[in-house]
Amino acid sequence: MHQVPTLALDGGNLLFKEERLSPGLLQQAKITAEGIVDSYSFMGYDAIAVGGRDLTGGLSFLQAQAERSEFTWLSANLVRKKTMQPIFLPSLVRRAGSLTVGIIGLTGEGGALHFPGGDDALLLNWRRVLPDLVADLANRCDLLVLLSNYTPDENREIARVTPEIHLIIQSSPQSKNQDPELANNTLILQTGKQGKYLGWMLINWQKSKKWGREDTTRELAFKKQELDGINGRIRRIERRESREDLLNLRSYQNLLASRENLLSEIIFLENERHVLIESGQAPATFENHFIALKENLPEQPEVRKIVDSAKSRVNVAGSSQAGSSATASPPPELQPETLVFTGWLTCALCHGPQTAFWKETGHSSAYQTLVSEEQQFNLDCLPCHVTAQYKETLISSNDVLLLSLPPHLQQVGCEVCHGTGKKHAASQNRSDISRKPDEAVCRRCHTPERDENFNYENDILRIACPASGSGQ
Ligand code: HEC
Numbered sequence: 001m002h003q004v005p006t007l008a009l010d011g012g013n014l015l016f017k018e019e020r021l022s023p024g025l026l027q028q029a030k031i032t033a034e035g036i037v038d039s040y041s042f043m044g045y046d047a048i049a050v051g052g053r054d055l056t057g058g059l060s061f062l063q064a065q066a067e068r069s070e071f072t073w074l075s076a077n078l079v080r081k082k083t084m085q086p087i088f089l090p091s092l093v094r095r096a097g098s099l100t101v102g103i104i105g106l107t108g109e110g111g112a113l114h115f116p117g118g119d120d121a122l123l124l125n126w127r128r129v130l131p132d133l134v135a136d137l138a139n140r141c142d143l144l145v146l147l148s149n150y151t152p153d154e155n156r157e158i159a160r161v162t163p164e165i166h167l168i169i170q171s172s173p174q175s176k177n178q179d180p181e182l183a184n185n186t187l188i189l190q191t192g193k194q195g196k197y198l199g200w201m202l203i204n205w206q207k208s209k210k211w212g213r214e215d216t217t218r219e220l221a222f223k224k225q226e227l228d229g230i231n232g233r234i235r236r237i238e239r240r241e242s243r244e245d246l247l248n249l250r251s252y253q254n255l256l257a258s259r260e261n262l263l264s265e266i267i268f269l270e271n272e273r274h275v276l277i278e279s280g281q282a283p284a285t286f287e288n289h290f291i292a293l294k295e296n297l298p299e300q301p302e303v304r305k306i307v308d309s310a311k312s313r314v315n316v317a318g319s320s321q322a323g324s325s326a327t328a329s330p331p332p333e334l335q336p337e338t339l340v341f342t343g344w345l346t347c348a349l350c351h352g353p354q355t356a357f358w359k360e361t362g363h364s365s366a367y368q369t370l371v372s373e374e375q376q377f378n379l380d381c382l383p384c385h386v387t388a389q390y391k392e393t394l395i396s397s398n399d400v401l402l403l404s405l406p407p408h409l410q411q412v413g414c415e416v417c418h419g420t421g422k423k424h425a426a427s428q429n430r431s432d433i434s435r436k437p438d439e440a441v442c443r444r445c446h447t448p449e450r451d452e453n454f455n456y457e458n459d460i461l462r463i464a465c466p467a468s469g470s471g472q
């Protein structure tokens with residue numbers, strides 16, 4: 001692609017997955033968040049809006065990140081309670097080629113005040129801050145961009161009452177990739193969460209400051225394509241026929257005439273477009289793309305390094321969390337005897353063939369997978385790679401427990417699919433155990449994010465334990 005002036009922007013909500021995390025998970029998630037900040041700095045981001053999920057680690061944590069960031073965190077509506085002054089920069093003006101671009105950040109209201117340090121802060125509704133800010137920037141800027149993690153509905157309302165904003169890049173936590181939607185004279189768009197996609201937009205801005213379909217340009221492109229086709233056909237005939245024959249060849253002469261016509265139409269359209277642009281009436285146009293960040297794309301070695309280092313620091317932190325919880329003896333409800341899950345060794349006593357089969361599946365070595373990745377203390381990974389949850393029965397929300405599971409629960413074990421089995425192991429009664437796990441059981445771990453192609457009907461055949469043959 002040819003070089004064009006670029007701005008790298010993000011609507012926020014990128015540091016944490018949730019607005020509330022357990023203490024152990026939060027400690028690890030902060031390390032990941034630092035890695036994200038370093039990656040975005042390396043990638044040369046310009047500005048990012050402060051999202052509710054960027055404040056999970058607390059106000060002072062995000063301020064410390066802002067200090068380290070080589071990009072600017074923006075929020076026009078997160079203010080100090082005492083002074084009513086914004087805590088982060090409200091807006092930023094950047095040059096992009098010959099354009100002056102104003103960038104505003106807004107923090108959405110979804111629970112964003114429940115963060116450590118939030119007592120000092122106040123989140124104002126956009127209606128209180130946006131009009132003045134826009135009035136000031138609209139005078140100085142050619143193009144006005146809003147980075148917002150408000151809901152899509154709220155962003156449409158912003159677009160409706162603030163036509164001076166030309167582009168809203170939103171990052172509502174629920175949404176997926178969203179093609180640009182024109183609301184009034186504002187384009188609203190979003191790239192899905194979790195860094196699976198990168199959105200890029202090529203903007204051909206015009207003095208009119210109005211988005212529109214540029215019919216002349218499209219017609220021109222179409223005519224030029226047609227011209228290419230005719231030129232090709234003319235060349236083929238010229239290669240085939242002698243010079244004298246060409247003179248008498250009706251189809252050839254017709255092609256030459258069509259080419260003449262097309263050329264004069266193209267010149268006419270080129271002129272028309274030139275006049276539109278010069279007079280400032282041409283509409284602005286854009287192209288939008290989502291690039292899927294597939295595993296097979298080439299690595300950026302510097303970013304790889306940042307990611308690996310963050311992952312390794314998370315594991316080290318988890319390891320010392322596990323160490324300190326082992327020495328400080330766990331409270332009674334966390335004693336192994338009182339654990340709701342009994343573990344695969346018990347089931348193996350009576351279910352030889354099923355156990356032998358399960359041992360061949362990836363489920364039995366899921367924790368080992370984390371060990372070989374050196375991520376076995378990462379609280380973000382553990383719940384799906386061990387025996388810690390069946391439907392509503394879970395120990396996966398307990399950091400201490402999760403980090404100190406006994407070895408016979410360090411697999412995706414029998415009870416993850418068949419339910420807790422202590423009672424059944426004693427009674428040997430089939431009514432005390434569940435036979436076939438339903439789709440929701442699998443989907444808890446085989447999420448779209450982790451296993452895009454999961455298909456219950458097919459995949460269950462690959463892991464369904466065999467019958468015992470003759471007798472039990
Ligand atoms: C002491 C022996 C014993 C232990 C231990 C045991 N089971 Fe069973 N299990 C049985 C017997 C016997 C049956 C067959 C009951 C019947 O047919 O009525 C059975 C049946 C089952 C079934 C089939 C249920 C059905 O509806 O067909 C499943 C699934 C199962 N067990 C899972 C487990 C799991 C998981 C564990 C470990 C948590 C476990 N069992 C531990 C003896 C045991």
Ligand code: HEC
Pocket residue numbers: 360361362363365366367369370383384385386412416417437438441442443444445446456459460461462463
């Ligand atoms: C507690 C989380 C969890 C649950 C519940 C779960 N899986 Fe898995 N599954 C995993 C993990 C983790 C792996 C990858 C294991 C590895 O290779 O380290 C996996 C791997 C698989 C594989 C790949 C084949 C293989 O042998 O590795 C299949 C197929 C599969 N699961 C199907 C299912 C189905 C069907 C269900 C529901 C009946 C299910 N899983 C429930 C976590 C889970």
Ligand code: HEC
Pocket residue numbers: 369370373375378380381382383384385444445446447450451
């Ligand atoms: C929401 C549940 C979930 C979480 C959280 C999770 N995983 Fe997994 N993981 C899975 C499932 C399901 C599979 C199997 C996917 C498949 O079969 O395609 C898997 C597969 C893997 C595999 C590939 C195993 C193989 O050899 O094929 C690796 C490596 C892995 N996970 C590492 C991790 C790490 C590291 C983390 C934490 C940073 C993590 N996982 C967090 C569910 C999860």
Ligand code: HEC
Pocket residue numbers: 344347348351354355358363412413414415416417418435436437460463464465466467468
């Ligand atoms: C990923 C999910 C999963 C895991 C883990 C799993 N099973 Fe199963 N199991 C199944 C499915 C699916 C079936 C088949 C149910 C059906 O189709 O009726 C099954 C069937 C069974 C049956 C009944 C077999 C029969 O036809 O009589 C037993 C017993 C059993 N499993 C025991 C175990 C034991 C013991 C373990 C652990 C060592 C285990 N399962 C681990 C999914 C799982």
